[in-house]
Amino acid sequence: MSVFHRFANPNRFLKLTNQVLPWVSGLTVISLAVGLYMSFFTSPPDYQQGESVRIMYIHVPSAWMAMFVYTSIAIASVCSLIWRHPLADLAAKASAPIGAGFTFLALATGSLWGKPMWGAWWVWDARLTSVLILFFLYLGHMALMHAFEEQERGNKAAAVLAIVGFVNIPIIKFSVDWWNTLHQPASVMRADGPSIDPSMLWPLMIMGVAFKLFYIVVLLIRIKSELIEAKLRKYRRAVVDKAH
């Protein structure tokens, strides 16, 4: 009796994960170290913003990841609903808190960056506002996933929500941009425009790669621990059953 697809066999997946994990972890540490060194020491200060521009090397990759992880969750959700693949549910469940973490990081660094730039901790800038709404989408997803007695139902409901949210993100983004230009004529300076100097672009790109690798590492560890937990539950139950 095999309930799941061949490649969903958790033992096979665990084995593969254990092989891949050390390599990805190593790459993450290296790229993060190089990226941080370049961001803090070799890249030049901005001629207008001075040293505070270095926040960008954390802020921008975090904002990228916020969107990237949500996209991954939406893709996993489609797989979960169409093919009913149990690993897709686990991936979505494991991704959500990581994505929410990146989103929070983007908001916090955006606020820190905003203080010297705009003189306020929070400005209703179009990008920041969109990220804030994305943060609430994450919170809703996580809350829904854990709102049911039966985990399976939570997974499926959260999958539907993630897809609906994903379809809505362009609409939300567009409406917030529109709202912002109406109320606040473009006075906000954007540091991450297309005309960025290579000396700043390189550390930014490396940090971007490092963040993605970091996501993969944490994701694999989280899925692994979920699987081990399921195994434990099963063994515990077997012990209880024997005692009967």
Added chain:
Amino acid sequence: MGNSLFQGEDLTCIRGGRTVFLGLSFNLAQGQALILEGPNGSGKSSLIRMLSGLVRPKLGKLLWQGQDATKEPEIFQSHIHYIGHRNAIKPVLTVLENLAYWSGKTKDDPSLDDALDHFRMLPLKHTPANLLSSGQSRRLTLSRLLASERSVWLLDEPSVGLDVASVALLEEVIKTHRSKGGSVIFATHSPIHVENPNRLNLQDYSPLYNKELLAIENDEESWI
């Protein structure tokens, strides 16, 4: 008879990470009655919900007139009528309005009166459902069986709340239904008498009660 109408092969149901039953097969022919037996928690309700198409089997097949309908429960859903624990009665609507809505008929359809009459509910026709006793509510729910005219009835504890006289009415209705070639599958703890029924004991398929199955379940490699 003999001709297979509704068939299940190797059905498996998993709920909350726990196997409720596995490897369950059954065969229902026209005019047959199948009684599901087994203690609480052996999965009678789960099986009935699976046969109604509300819950999809994790493993195994459902066949309607020999055609595989596991992935498309719509194939058999138009032929079955499911009655669960809950009555699906709206308290602010009258008895007749409740019945008319679920049978998709207009309120002046004579078959509705007929259905109500079989369960001695005709005098209460215009009573709002919130005034019904629990036994009367159950009888209203059961009269949907007659109004909706489906060939296979799936009844989960149909006699809950019914007095002896009402159970006799139900037995009578089932008898007439079978004589017209209809079939019925039901689970019950209080006796409902039907002529030469087939029986299916779910205890035989439940790992909770069957040590052999428990061993299979616990040895299984997939432990999600």
Added chain:
Amino acid sequence: MKAFLNIVSRDLRLALRQKSDLTMAVLFFILTAMLFPFGLGPEPNLLARIAPGIIWVTALLAVLLSLERLFLADYEDGSLEQLILSSTSLEVAVLAKVLAHWLTTGLPLILAAPLIALLFNMDSDAMTILLIAMILGTPSLSLIGAIAATLTLGARRGGVLIPLLVLPLYIPTLIFGVGAIDAAMNSLEAGAVIANARPHLLLLGAILLVSLLITPLAGAAALRQSVE
């Protein structure tokens, strides 16, 4: 189509016989909107300027309050199972339930909106646009809200969850709904009112179309999950 009308008329009849449900949203809408002058002061110009935002935000909250009961009663009394098993397509059934919800919640809000607009000193041009915007926008609120209502069936704290799920998705409707009226109020010539509000209204219409597509699919999927 017959099944669609059947569901709509049943839900309307249910709502009409339980009048408290019907009046709750409107009452909430009017009472909450009336609180703002007390909080902000009675200055007519200020009130007129913020009126669009207040009317839309309170209407949105009123809809939010009514969402939980949209599918919950059917879920709890077993009607939902029968609905899924009936020969009606579940997508059609979801649309029918949403239409009934809009007729008993959105429509009364639209009827009450001019009253609040009057209390807030809104001029007649702006009021016209307000009504058009609400006619285009409130159905989207019901449609999007229905998704959250179906997803939270059987959840612990479902009532608290719905606002969290729905508010981010309501923001575009709020932005364009308020934007349309703002644009109308800011136009200097009388003839430009419609022209200025037009893009906002078109976008509200676009959101309505997208919601009309998404809600039946997502809602039906969520309903099937809820009884599994």
